Each structure stands twice: as C-alpha cells, then as structure tokens.
Amino acid sequence: MQKLSKNGFIQDPDTLDTLPRRELAAGYAEVAKYGLIDDPAFFAWCEGNGAKLIAGDPSVRAPAIATSVASKARIVAEDERETTGRRALLNLGHTFGHALEAETGFSDRLLHGEGVACGMALAFRFSAAQGLCSVEDATRVTRHLEEVGLPGTLAAAGVDADGATLVAHMLHDKKMAGGRLPFLLARGIGETFVAKDVDLAAVATFLDGER
Template identity: 55%
Template structure:
C-alpha cells in the first residue's frame, strides 16, 4: 500500500472480463462486478458466500422468462440449487400485497438466517427482495443481480430497500447492504429502448451531480450506448456510475448528509410519479431526467448557475431521445400547487421543509432547504404552460 492510500475508499479494477468496484463498508463490504457473461458465472461468484449450496431467487415474470434459466445453469455449474418466485412486473409490485407474498414464500422455503436471497430483476425487484431479506428472521443476506440499466447503475448499490405506500414512493423500507452485486451488461440487450433510456436518466444524473468530465464523456459516447455492440462503453458507463455512488455511500451510508446528492432530480420526479399513479405514463428514470432538467432550471432562476446550464442538460437529453419536460408526459397533471403538495411527502422533507438538490453548474450539485415555494411554483407553472 502506497503512502496516502485510503483503505476505506471505493476501488475499481478493470480487465478483459469487465470491472469490479469494491464498496468498503467494514464487515458489510462487498464487490460490484460489471461486465458481460456474469449470469453464466453466477455460481462461481456466489458459491464462496454460501453456507449451503442453495439460494432463493425472487424475480418478476418478464425477467424470469428471459434470464432465469441462464441463472439456474450458472448456479448449477457449481452445484447450487435454486428455488424461484416470479412476481408480476411493474411498479405496482412494490406494495404490501406482493411484499407479503414474497416474505411468506421465503418462509415456506425454510430460508434460514445464514442462507442467501437473490434479487433477479430491475429496481422494483431489487428493492422489494432486499427489503424482504432485511426483515426476514431479522436479516438474511442477499445478492443483487440487476437486469435493467437503471438498477445496475443505481438501485442495486448502496443498500436502500423498500416498497411504496399510497402516500408516496419508497416510504417503507430499510438500509440493508447486499453481499454481492452482479451487473451483467449482456442482459441490457434484452431491454426495450424506452427502458434503456429510462435507465440512462440515472447515468446522466451522476455527471450532473458531481463529475463534469463524466457528463462530457456521456455527451460524446451516450448516443452510442444504444448500440448493442458498444460493450466497452456500456461497461465504462456503468462502472463510473457505480464508483461514484459507492464513494458517496461510503461517506454517508444512511443519508444523513452527502448521500442526498444522489437524489438530484428526485424531488420533482417522485411528485410526478405520484401524479401519474406510478404507471407506465412515466417510468422512474424518465422522471429523473425531467426532474434534473427542472432542478437546473430552478438553480438558474435562483442565480445559482449560468442561464446556459439548463439548456445544456436538455440538449443532451433530447439528443438521447429522452423526455425532458412536463409536456412530454401524457395525460393530465395537477397544477403547480398540487405538484408542490405531492413533494411534501418526499423522504427528504426535514421538519416539514423540503430539501432540494440544486447546482452551481454541471458537476456541482449541493443540498439546500432554503428554496422559496414561490420560485418552485413559478418553475412548475411555466413548465405546465408548455403542455
């Protein structure tokens, strides 16, 4: 170890098989593997973590039809038995009924405290299965195998788990770190274009909040990520996103300060998701992209960043073919005061006061609770007037 090297800082290694980002959280440290063919290698990578050669997999019906047998074969290659439950796809699954179904199924499978739960799916499955693992027998270990771009770069890393409530998104949950994350970039080829782009909303967020060089890299390479042949660039985009998230999580695991930066765009996004009923009218990553554009617009109007910055954000999102404005959301929306009211259920509310993640420029985000309602209403009114 060279002088000045921090042993508690995230580290990354890259090779022909992809990259590994280490998340150093003491006894709960884990690795995030990024690359192709990881489902086929799942047995090799998971076996060292097991007390007995058996895992319980929670997935959804769409993902299971595409990837469950590949996972089964990968596990079987190292003598690991698999039992599986496939839940309905979609955000509505992140609810008490399906959570109850999942936890009761795990108990029926006689999953013990030293066993392993595997979440095979996007953010919905990762959040729900992780929460089930967190509370089952007061905590069992779990592995995240994220199958969407959004889950690979964001929700699978950092230990946030949970379900939605009628009052808002992710209001019920626990911090429970995974034992391992396998982000197989090959599975991204099976994503519909809309889902891939929704995931990209979380990728670009990382450049906007703390890495202007990464944003510039995305401007140059982002459109090419849609090409299934762009394996090296896809691995790099996921690796850099994961490394940035890991660095922030290590500094602030339970979101007492810096980790709130990861919610850039999310205060607007969660209100828009609630307004659209957590439906296919607006995917989470689409809401993040629109929310980031609105956050930069609000920052510019408050004199925090240059007037050109919101335009740069929107220009890149449009070049990617993404939603950028409230006008891009189909169907009715509440008025500005209605949307502001929905923001009041956000987890970032402190003593009844909203906290926003704003920016002094691309790559320079910060958290503040000092935002006048009037300024937020003006931004929302103007955005709604364009519908």
C-alpha cells in the same frame, strides 16, 4: 428477471441486451446523473456516448457501468452514516421526478428514470431561474436528455398539472424530514448541492412557468 434495481442501477450487463430501448434510456438517466452530481468530465463523456450506450454499443457499456458504480460507492462512502448530507446528492432529480411520477400515477405513462430525467432538467432550470447556475448549463442538461429520447419538459413527460399540484405531490415525498423539503440544486454541471431553504411557492411559480 431483475435487470435494473429500484434506483435504476445496472446489475447484470448481459441482461441489458433484452431491455426495450425505452427502459434502457430510463436507466441511462441515472447514469448521466453521476456526471451532473459532481463529475463534469463524465457528463461530457455522456454527451458524446449516451446515445451509443442506449443503442447497445458494447464498447461504451463497461466504462458507463464502471463510472456509475464507482461514483455511487464513493458518494455513499463519503457519507456512510448520512450525516453530511452528501449522500442525498444521489437523489438529484428525484424530488421533481417524484411529483411527476405521482401525477402520472406511478405507471407506464412515465417510468422512474424518465421522471428523474425530467426532474434533473427541472432542477437545473430552477437553479438557473434562481440565479444559482448558468442558463447555458441548464440548457445543456435539457438538450442532452432530450437528445437521447428522455423527457426534458413537463409536456414531454405528459404532465399538465399546475405548480401547486406538483408541489403538493412533493410534500408527500417520504424524503421530507421535519416539515422541510430538501432540494438538490446546482451551481453548474457537476456542482450539485443540497438546498434546505427552498421556497415552495417559488417552486410552484417556476413550475407554472414551465407549463
């Protein structure tokens, strides 16, 4: 029985009732992601309703699904031929998240959505550390993900690896093109952008500081 597709997309609302809370929370990470990408009003909605959504409150399920589906369709349509880079925004949290998943062996230790959640929190904190985004916004992202039971820190994700190890995992990410690793960073909540010239040594140093 397929309930969530590979990217966590909700396919059949009724099957959500049969999912354990942990998997619902993991799927929810990719819902909140749409607010963080380019829809700050939706992120604010998530802050007010995310916990209810994960708890199975049917009154918030339909709007969450509708917004997620519409956001994904809109972003894909804006970059149908993958030429503008806009479509890559859908990968917010996935480069950091991939490293965490690799470090935990792509296992039940860290579900994909949990890796993405922690990855989004890391992307915002790294953005703040780089002076791109306010510390307040980064804190808000981390706080909300933790409030709904998702990991917002390396420790919460069960990852103890150093920065160099995690960056090495990122370099195995299949999304790497031409020897460069695009990162999805943010100027604020709902202001995600593709950063193409991120210094991997700075990422490693940042991750060491997160331990």
